[in-house]
Amino acid sequence: MKPTYLPLLLAAILAACADSGANYRPILDGTPTPAYEADLAACQQLARDQRAFDQETAAAAVLGAGAGALLGAADDDADAAGGAIVGALAGGTAGAVNANDRRQEIVIECLRGRGHLVVG
Template sequence: MLRFKVLAAVPLLCLLPACENSGSKYTPIIDGAVGPNYSNDLAYCQALASQQGTFSNNTAATAATGAAAAGGTTAVLNNKGTNVRDAALVGAVAGVAVGALQQQQNKESIIKNCMRGRGYRVVG
């Protein structure tokens, strides 16, 4: 039962970085002075990025790949009862976490490109 509780905490730990300055809440680093429209431009770009979902279209495939890789490796190397099932679960959770993190990076790219399109020199 302890193992299940630990596994349940993994997705929460992986999503913690999404709370601060990432994804659709990302604030890019601008080189140079910002004009009076900066706040409005940033809000528009963040709203545009937030229209993207939490997960990308590839998240399910990433989860399935993680489950298959972890389950298959465990079946070959250490096939003892529920080890394969547990490994597949961990692989699927890792795949979902990777998919969510990739989507957060996509949102940051949307904001950067949007701000560049409005004339800002985005450096990070």
């Protein structure tokens, strides 16, 4: 894989995960109240407003690139650049997954704060 594909591939991975946490529809204990759908939409928008590629995601990509470069340089059949690319993709993807988990938690906690009986 050429290094020029790294930004495109990372952008594609992040775009695929972009709203998955924010679009979460939680499980309720009981019947939804009349205000539930409006509250859900507001909480999902709040979660959607959180950036997917935040500082934590960037740090994970940088750490992954560093670790991958070291492992690639240590392997006789690989190179440091290839290891850095794979490490950056792995770290960036892990950071994006964590960001989506945080978005899902935002939806859950927001609905709980509005009085809805969310179980998960």
